[in-house]
Amino acid sequence: MNLDQHTSQKYNQELETVRAEVLAMGGLVEGQCRKALKALVKGRAELAEEVASSDYKVNEMEVSINAKCTDILALRQPAASDLRVVVAIIRMAADLERIGDEAEKIGRLAQTLAEGRNGSSYRSDPKHLGKSVLDILNGALDAFARLDVEAAIETAAMDPDIDAEFESLTRLLITRMMEKPASVKNLLRVNWCARSLERIGDHAVNICEEVIFLVKGSDVRHLSLKEIQDRFLQPTA
């Protein structure tokens, strides 16, 4: 009797199910972010409202994934290396849930901007930042789907550019606020959208770090990008 093997097989099946659910949650969250950005940039109030009011779906998926993970831990008692997968999935679902929260916030702000007066003047400012953020999120989810450490590290390396883009957009918005004090409210809303986008980028980096943890078993969350690269990337010839 090979109980270990037996447990591990059952565990693999259940893990595949929960992994598929995380991927589906990732797809849903990515769609929410894409819609939120479109609603913001194009000034589509209805689409913005749709994003803002469907965050509950993301929340439900997190609760379901957490429950499944807790069941796996309790019933399968996976060994140390397998445990990592479950712990990484719990943390990834938390990050996806927070990305969903940021998309919801952008949705609400986009709705106010689309419905209000003069909102159109500035709402296209975060367009480029938004595209970069969708790219890093897509890269992170893709790295998770393929459990690809190299892709995870490459994707995480996009974040400093996003931060720089956010800083420069903020400076632009500040200049505009000083020039047009009457537009301060709308410009501040645009700035909050930009900040939410920047945070989505941070969560995408967390997901990349979970992929590394999951595959390599090292908790790299508080290492610098340089340290991570030195440790896990082969030097190229």
Place this chain on the structure above:
Amino acid sequence: MNLDQHTSQKYNQELETVRAEVLAMGGLVEGQCRKALKALVKGRAELAEEVASSDYKVNEMEVSINAKCTDILALRQPAASDLRVVVAIIRMAADLERIGDEAEKIGRLAQTLAEGRNGSSYRSDPKHLGKSVLDILNGALDAFARLDVEAAIETAAMDPDIDAEFESLTRLLITRMMEKPASVKNLLRVNWCARSLERIGDHAVNICEEVIFLVKGSDVRHLSLKEIQDRFLQPTA
């Protein structure tokens, strides 16, 4: 032979250790928030720098707590009800780490405000909001220390007031930006500090929800306060 009991005793000892570590982490994070607020309101650049540069301690504690929890899961294989505790602790440590990040952000902004020109005019604006946020954080950590569901629910109920206070502070800052366009930069920094404070409040609510999950076994993270109260509070005579 009572293996269950045996496992559970060892588990209890190890759990006590990790629980003490979470409490210590909570104390450290609370101290960081208190210092960050003081540095902001009093314009103390050195204190601000101290806060901004000691976030690594909080990060190290999270890594250590996570490693201990993973070991407990792997070696003790706790049963379903005990598992909850470990899962709750992993999530709580993540919330504390994010509170530490927000304190660090406030520290950096406070430093810029303290060192810059004219920073003093507005930096005391978030004083009252800051005190409310320190209260809710203290309440949440206290509810965890005593595993007190009622206190957790009461503490979480403070959050809507904090949100309202944040909204009203934001409106005040917007009015000031419109009146004094030259101060937009500093006012925006104050607004970001306020936003970080508001987020610390949100994380304190998460901690309250973890206390409920830990004691009652229900995942209440996406329920409304009213639903939580109806479910877990005894009607008072």
